[in-house]
Amino acid sequence: GAVVSQHPSWVICKSGTSVKIECRSLDFQATTMFWYRQFPKQSLMLMATSNEGSKATYEQGVEKDKFLINHASLTLSTLTVTSAHPEDSSFYICSGPVGSPTDTQYFGPGTRLTVL
Amino acid sequence: QKEVEQDPGPLSVPEGAIVSLNCTYSNSAFQYFMWYRQYSRKGPELLMYTYSSGNKEDGRFTAQVDKSSKYISLFIRDSQPSDSATYLCAMSNSGGSNYKLTFGKGTLLTVNP
Numbered sequence: 001g002a003v004v005s006q007h008p009s010w011v012i013c014k015s016g017t018s019v020k021i022e023c024r025s026l027d028f029q030a031t032t033m034f035w036y037r038q039f040p041k042q043s044l045m046l047m048a049t050s051n052e053g054s055k056a057t058y059e060q061g062v063e064k065d066k067f068l069i070n071h072a073s074l075t076l077s078t079l080t081v082t083s084a085h086p087e088d089s090s091f092y093i094c095s096g097p098v099g100s101p102t103d104t105q106y107f108g109p110g111t112r113l114t115v116l
Numbered sequence: 117q118k119e120v121e122q123d124p125g126p127l128s129v130p131e132g133a134i135v136s137l138n139c140t141y142s143n144s145a146f147q148y149f150m151w152y153r154q155y156s157r158k159g160p161e162l163l164m165y166t167y168s169s170g171n172k173e174d175g176r177f178t179a180q181v182d183k184s185s186k187y188i189s190l191f192i193r194d195s196q197p198s199d200s201a202t203y204l205c206a207m208s209n210s211g212g213s214n215y216k217l218t219f220g221k222g223t224l225l226t227v228n229p
Contacts, residue, residue: 004159034216041124043204043219044160093159097215104150105217107159 002028004096006108013084014116021079021111023094029074030096034105035067038091050077050094084115119143122205122220131229135192139205139220142186146207148215149181151190154202154222163203164190195227 003026013019023033031052036044048069049057056069068080081088091112095105122139129135137151148167152160164179166172166188172179178191188207192199202222208215 006159043122043221044217045219046216049216091157095159104148104162104165106162107152109159110157112157 002026002096002106004094004106004108006092006094006111008111009109010112010114012114012116015085016083018080018082019084019113021081021092021094021113023077023079023096023108025075025096028096030077031074032097033071033077034095034097035069035077035079036093036095036107038093038110044093047079052077081113084113086115089113089115119218120205120207120220123223124221126224126226128226128228129195131195131197131227133195133227135195135199135225135227136189137192137203137205137223137225138187138189139207140185140187141207141218143207143209143218144183144186145209146218147210148208149179149188150206150217151177151179152204152206153199154204156201160204197227197229200226 005024007022033050035047038044047062050069050071052071058064071077091110093110095107097105120141151164153163154160166179166181169181169183176193180189202224204222205220206217208217
């Protein structure tokens with residue numbers, strides 16, 4: 001399957017600071033990528049759809065000014081958690097759809113964010 | 117009612133057992149159905165992908181979709197300890213590169229040697 005990488009895999013930060021998470025598609029180009037959040041023992045919840053060269057589309061209830069998404073190239077999308085608080089501590093996962101309508105999403109390994 | 121319901125388990129079986137996992141859904145517009153496996157602290161890994169109703173088999177895994185009952189299943193034959201993971205069902209109402217997935221909560225499976 002297609003390969004998606006994320007960096008960093010794990011980050012700890014202080015409350016009030018900002019954290020940037022990178023998502024790269026290694027063997028395909030992605031005009032669209034997705035960002036999910038997963039709390040412990042919960043399922044994946046879609047946060048936003050990242051669109052190359054245009055603004056991201058956020059799901060209801062997700063603060064776009066807090067979770068900044070940039071999709072500057074066909075292989076890189078970034079999620080910046082601004083002014084992070086302990087309640088933002090979660091597992092953040094990106095995914096990229098591949099090619100034709102018969103393909104599906106491949107997920108990155110995830111980034112665990114802990115806000116102290 | 118949630119769009120996708122999945123029993124979170126946990127489910128514990130002996131090695132070699134046949135495992136049955138399932139999800140129900142309420143949105144009749146869902147056309148694409150997927151099963152993902154997620155190991156602890158890792159991203160989900162695609163296992164099976166099915167369009168519309170029917171069965172699909174891949175090695176020890178069989179996926180079934182019954183759209184009339186809004187019910188999907190994943191069967192694992194000859195289960196192995198390495199199959200121990202959380203299994204997530206996911207579905208969408210369109211294909212292409214702009215669709216959104218709706219996930220179940222996931223079922224935690226443990227296969228005991």
